[in-house]
Amino acid sequence: MRINILQHTPNEGPGAILDWADKHQHEVYIYHPYQFGKLPKAEETDLLVILGGPMSPNDDLPWIRQERALVKEIIEADKPVYGACYGAQMISKVLGYKIGKAPAKEVGWGPVDLQTNTIPGLPKQLNVLHWHEEMFEIPQDAEVLYSNEVLRNQGFVMNGRIVGLQCHLEPEKTNIREMVVNDGDYIEGSVLGQNAQDILDAEISPDNKAAIFKIFDYITK
Structure with a gap:
């Protein structure tokens, strides 16, 4: 399987996703469209991973418009897609739903609670990293996957092929250090x-x- 990962800032990498890919001996290709303007083709993508970033899917930038077109093509081809934070927002945006300000800015660690058993074996609660102040709408054909007291729309699962999470499960210890030393100013004003x-x-x-x-x-x- 070829996994194409879209990374949108140097300090928000794939983390534990690479461990899953290594476990299954999948090939991983990491693209940096914000810097190089390069995106994979849908036909060479078996799994698309859309990582977080400081931008918004609403931004009118050429590479974001191109990324929206790619995500739409891959969803229409019924290929698996995973989105984290900005990535989940991008999926929702492509499906025709609104991206806007969340009720409060969440930056730091906090719990999310499972809302459906559609994905077998997920914990009822996870303590996850939050790094956002925007939110997605849950697509009509999707189920809410995780929620918390601050934000109901922490995650969704759709059609057995798509998962979007507003929070981050992927960071490991080195990733956390990278996020904090490079983007630590963003912590200010968090409700957490x-x-x-x-x-x-x-x-x-x-x-x-x-x-x-x-x-x-x-x-x-």
Whole structure:
């Protein structure tokens, strides 16, 4: 399987997703469209991963317009798609739904609660990394996957092939350090009330990696 990953900022990489790919001996290609303007072709994509970033799917930039077209083509081809944060918003936007301000800015660690058992074996609650102040609408044909008290729309699952999460399951310890040292100013104003050191000191639950493995197993089955 060829996994094409769209990375949208240097400090938000694929993290544990690479471990899942290695486990199954899949080929991974990482694109940086914000920098190089390059995107894969739909026909050379078996699984599309859309990572987070500081931009919005609403932004009128040439590469974002091109990315929307690619995501639409891959969804229409019934190929598996996973979106994290901006990536989940991009999926919702392509499907015709609105992206706008969330009720509050969430940056730091906090729980999300499972809302459906469609994906077997997911934990009832996960302590995940949040790094956002926008949100997606849940597509009409999708189920809410995770929610919390701040934001109902923390994740969705759709058609057995698509999962979007507003939060982040993929970061590992080095990824967290990279996010904090490069984008730590963004923490200010978060409803979660954590500082940079709080975020760095938090233990990453092994449940997060296990959950992302189950999600990828599900959409690629």
